[in-house]
Amino acid sequence: MSEHLAQARAYLAQARELLAAHPVVDGHNDLPWALRAQVRYDLDRLDIAADQSANLHTDIPRLRAGGVGAQFWSVYVPSDLAGDEAVSATLEQVDCVAQLIERHPRDLRRALTADDMEAARAEGRIASLMGAEGGHSINCSLATLRALHALGVRYMTLTHNDNNPWADSATDEPVADGLTRFGQQVVREMNRTGMLVDLSHVSADTMRDALRASSAPVIFSHSSARAVCDHVRNVPDDVLAQLPGNGGVAMVTFVPKFILPAAIEWTQGADANMSARGLHPLDTTPEALKVQREYEEANPRPVATASTVADHLDHMREVAGVDHIGIGGDYDGTPFTPSGLDDVAGYPNLIAELLTRGWSTADLAKLTWQNSVRALRDAEAVARDLQSHQSPSNATIQELDG
Numbered sequence: 001m002s003e004h005l006a007q008a009r010a011y012l013a014q015a016r017e018l019l020a021a022h023p024v025v026d027g028h029n030d031l032p033w034a035l036r037a038q039v040r041y042d043l044d045r046l047d048i049a050a051d052q053s054a055n056l057h058t059d060i061p062r063l064r065a066g067g068v069g070a071q072f073w074s075v076y077v078p079s080d081l082a083g084d085e086a087v088s089a090t091l092e093q094v095d096c097v098a099q100l101i102e103r104h105p106r107d108l109r110r111a112l113t114a115d116d117m118e119a120a121r122a123e124g125r126i127a128s129l130m131g132a133e134g135g136h137s138i139n140c141s142l143a144t145l146r147a148l149h150a151l152g153v154r155y156m157t158l159t160h161n162d163n164n165p166w167a168d169s170a171t172d173e174p175v176a177d178g179l180t181r182f183g184q185q186v187v188r189e190m191n192r193t194g195m196l197v198d199l200s201h202v203s204a205d206t207m208r209d210a211l212r213a214s215s216a217p218v219i220f221s222h223s224s225a226r227a228v229c230d231h232v233r234n235v236p237d238d239v240l241a242q243l244p245g246n247g248g249v250a251m252v253t254f255v256p257k258f259i260l261p262a263a264i265e266w267t268q269g270a271d272a273n274m275s276a277r278g279l280h281p282l283d284t285t286p287e288a289l290k291v292q293r294e295y296e297e298a299n300p301r302p303v304a305t306a307s308t309v310a311d312h313l314d315h316m317r318e319v320a321g322v323d324h325i326g327i328g329g330d331y332d333g334t335p336f337t338p339s340g341l342d343d344v345a346g347y348p349n350l351i352a353e354l355l356t357r358g359w360s361t362a363d364l365a366k367l368t369w370q371n372s373v374r375a376l377r378d379a380e381a382v383a384r385d386l387q388s389h390q391s392p393s394n395a396t397i398q399e400l401d402g
Helices: 003-021 031-039 060-065 083-103 114-123 142-150 181-193 204-213 261-276 286-298 306-320 347-356 361-387 397-401
Strands: 024-029 068-074 108-110 126-133 153-157 196-198 218-220 249-252 325-327
Touching: 003 347, 003 361, 024 126, 024 249, 024 325, 024 361, 031 068, 031 083, 060 068, 068 083, 068 114, 068 361, 083 108, 083 126, 083 142, 108 114, 114 126, 114 361, 126 196, 142 153, 142 181, 181 196, 181 204, 181 361, 181 397, 196 361, 249 306, 249 361, 261 286, 306 325, 306 347, 325 361, 347 361
Parallel strands: 024 068, 068 126, 108 126, 126 153, 153 196, 196 218, 218 249, 249 325
Antiparallel strands: none
16 A cells, blocks of 8 residues: 555544544535425435435435534525415425434434534434525515524525525626615524524625624525635635624535636536526436536536635635634535535545645534534524514515615
8 A cells, every 4th residue: 555545544534533523514405405306305215314326415324424413404495486486395395304304313303503413413313404595485574584493494595596685696687786674684683583694695795784784693504715716606705704703604615616717617518508408507307417417428527626625615714714614515406516525425535635734623623513503502692682672573675675
């Protein structure tokens, strides 16, 4: 065995040992939508207790192999759903997560609080939390926001890929130039209920407005550093620099087009090919993935690696500080993943790469577990304080935005 290979194996063994003590809190996994798209929630047909590598990035054996201790399951619905249709679809996603937890009680534990996350870790189970991806899921209703919180949703991404009536998306033309008055009220009501404000997908101006409006830590559930890869889905340095004052956490994502500059143009071609076939670029059904693979064979894809992700984390640590970074892979929400981070079993490879760069065990424990748990705990404390002197808001978008 070569010295290089022996050293690589030693780092990987050290990474697995670290994750056994300080497992990954992953900020974003789209398994519920994949289950909806592929089998319409027939969980017998795609049983995640078994190896599902032919169909999914995620199953319980690979979550275990990857050292995942807590997962925010995305209860995403696409932003082309609107009004009550979006609300109903979000509720179906919430129900899917509930079914998964009920079916796999030895491995998954419902978690609503930071204490629940710690209890799950102590029991050797994976804390299962939920995040709604896109403010269209509340249909401009603060009461619906509170209802989602009551059902266990612990963050909401303010937008998805399209603007909503009160917030601008990163991937749409600006209308509000950030948050409207109602959008600011949404943020304040999220603070009051204890729901984390997620700023992935939103425009940079929306990020800045939300940071001004929020009295609780914000998160980026799956975004990387714009200074390293200039994509609008990533976080600018001036925003990263505000996280220490806010207490928030930016969770690096693994989506190649967000982390590897060479992948941006390639993905535009792949997306155009999908659209020409009548398929949504984010479609991860077997039919869609077959089209993607055929395109990739004809047009070799620039390949990101664990080192690519580590470059983002090095930069994010430098700008935001080690107390304000985390991980949000976006598995089952992207057709392509980095080499070595192919699925949820890959997290040890990222930790091993960071070990080769001199990251300490203490810093890695913050990255994987402590920062995300702390952000939720701090949001809970803010909510308790606000609830002691504020009543629920019944403001409407018509009242505030006209």
